[in-house]
Amino acid sequence: MKTFIASVSMDIAIPQEVEKECCGRKKTLDALMIQKAIGESKIQSIVVKNKKIAAKLQTDFSLGKGEGEAIALALAEKAQLVGIDDKNGINACKLLDVPFTTAAGILVRCREKDLISLSDALLKLALLTSYGRYRDSIVEDVRTRLEASK
Numbered sequence: 806m807k808t809f810i811a812s813v814s815m816d817i818a819i820p821q822e823v824e825k826e827c828c829g830r831k832k833t834l835d836a837l838m839i840q841k842a843i844g845e846s847k848i849q850s851i852v853v854k855n856k857k858i859a860a861k862l863q864t865d866f867s868l869g870k871g872e873g874e875a876i877a878l879a880l881a882e883k884a885q886l887v888g889i890d891d892k893n894g895i896n897a898c899k900l901l902d903v904p905f906t907t908a909a910g911i912l913v914r915c916r917e918k919d920l921i922s923l924s925d926a927l928l929k930l931a932l933l934t935s936y937g938r939y940r941d942s943i944v945e946d947v948r949t950r951l952e953a954s955k
Contacts, residue, residue, distance in 0.1 A: 808920045809911060810847050815885055817842075818849040820859075820874035853878050866897040879903050890937060908933055909947045916954040926951045 810817060819827075824843065828836040842848040853859050853874045858881075863873035872894040879887045880903065887905045889895055898905040906914075912933065916926045930951065934944050 809915050810842055812915075812918060812920055816849065817847065818851050818878065818882070818884075820853045820871065820878050821850050822853070822874045823871040824850045826869075826871045851878060853881070855881060862897060866893050868893055868897065872897075876901065876903060908937070909939065909943065913947060913950045913954070916951050923951060923954070926954075 828840050843850050855877060859873040859877035862868055862876050872891045875887060875889060876897055887898060887903055889905050890907050895905060912926055912929055915921045930947055
């Protein structure tokens with residue numbers, strides 16, 4: 806994650822609700838890395854001002870609070886890109902013309918930019934597969950793309 810954040814030339818922000826969901830419960834390695842990036846001002850944690858829009862997005866698209874706030878923040882800030890893996894959140898982004906990527910998309914991009922070795926990328930894909938709910942066809946597509954990179 807550190808390498809990816811360093812390679813991004815745009816500001817990175819998350820709603821405070823996403824920070825709470827990611828870092829408030831378990832102290833996993835990912836949570837600690839996110840907290841460290843926030844502490845080092847590499848990721849901004851922002852309070853979503855328009856809670857009504859976030860709540861409407863949650864209702865209209867059957868989103869969790871974090872996903873609703875992430876899309877509301879993206880709309881308010883005219884974000885260049887939203888990182889989201891939730892299927893309903895992805896559909897909301899498509900309908901609202903909010904540019905998005907997924908964890909798998911970021912992984913492929915990191916491999917294409919040679920920020921990560923193929924073996925590390927495949928290990929991370931295995932972790933994504935164990936934590937996420939990806940269809941087999943998506944996992945195989947990502948694996949093929951990773952192996953075709955550099």
